[in-house]
Amino acid sequence: MNGQTELEGIKSIRSGVLFEIITALLVGIGIIILLTSGVLTAGLSGSAVGAFSSIVGTLIGLIVLIIIGVVIGIVGLLRIRSGFNILKATRRDVGIGGTGVTLLLVGYILMVIGALLAIVFIGIPILFIGVILAVIGQILLGIGFYRIGEIYNVGLVKVGGILVILSILTDLLGFIGYILIYVGLGRVVSNLPMATPAQMQTYYPPLTPMPQPSTQAVQVSQVGQGVLRGDGYAQFTLYTTAQVTIVSASIEGTNLQATYINPIILQPGNNNIMAYFGNISNLTPGTTYIINLTINAQGNMMNIKVSVVYQP
Structure with a gap:
């Protein structure tokens, strides 16, 4: 999967969270209407007809608000589940959040x-x-949000996930949690790299490759020393004798996979490459790590090792 798909997953979850915030506001407005307009007006009304009309009007308003709130809430949960499924497809360990949404819907x-x-x-x-x-679904959903906060190193999302779990005690905590998650996911969206359609397609070999030397003659090697920065980006230079395509990249000894690589297609000569690995806060500063590259050289797959020094 590419960075754009991962970004779409975060955006889908964020929009779903916004719907849940709107639902909570509508429910709160409904409660206020019930406590102020309906009960008080009915009690203070001078006539039975006036009291009955006030109660009916209040109930109609509440029913409309509840219906709108339920519809928006369901749409929000479906969008959140879709976002979790997208992130799961990009090998992010957040599938528990999607399971939580499913249990929530079935429970409702x-x-x-x-x-x-x-x-x-x-x-x-x-x-x-x-x-x-x-209740189980709400807990799993909160855990899913917490894991997103861990993966992208955003404290607001982690705290929001905890509050969503605690919302089984009071809905107010869930409302605050969703607000924190929405703000935190906004930071994730701004930090994730955007991939253009052309870059998304470059994961596939070109349909009409330029004439190249024989596959056996293709050589790919690192030039100099690479760097891995604290924001999750790795920079290194590769020399190739022919046009080749980078298929994937992963950091050896970890479960970190590159979700964004640019450029994907390497031309003969030196190529300066940037790869994004997400949250790498668990790595040790000053340590040299090995990036395993899978490269398509005219239909033949090659494994190339690249060394990078982690410099936060």
């Missing part, structure tokens, strides 16, 4: 069914199961 459905069937005895256990699934 069972809670609605159980509430509707509460008049019958069977509705009570269905409602109970729905509540349990929703």
Whole structure:
């Protein structure tokens, strides 16, 4: 996967979080309407007709707000789950967040069914199961957010994930958590590199390659010493005797995979390359690391080792 796909995943989660914030606001407005407009007006009204009209108007307003809030909330959860699935496809260990959203949705459905069937005895256990699934889903979702904060080294997202977990105690904590997550994901979006469509396609060999020497004659080697910076970017120079394509890059001894490489297609001669590995805070400053490159040389795959010094 490429940097653009990873960026799309973060954007999808962020937009879903915004929907959840809007849902919480609508629910809060509904509660205010219930406590102020409906109850107080009904109690102070001088006539029974006026009291009844006020209550009906309040209930209609609440129903509209609840319907709008539920729809927005469901759309938000679906977008969050889609974002987690995209990040999971880029080998980010956040699949637990998508699982949490799925359990939340199933739990909500069972809670609605159980509430509707509460008049019958069977509705009570269905409602109970729905509540349990929703609580588990909320916890897993919070863990998923926390892992995003760890991967991209954003404290706001980690704190927000913890508050989302604690929202099983009070919805206010979840509301604050979603706000922190939204702000933190904005920082992730601004830090992730943008990949152009042309760069996205360069992961595939050119359809009409230029005439090259025989595959056996292709040589690729590092020139000088590479550098790995604290922001996750590695810079190094490769010399090649023919046009080749970088397929993937990973740091030896870790699970770090490059999500962005530029350029992908190397021309004969020296090529200055930049690769993005994300959060590398667990690496040791001053240590020399080996980047394993998989290179497509006219249909034949080559493994090239590149040394870089971690200089935060």
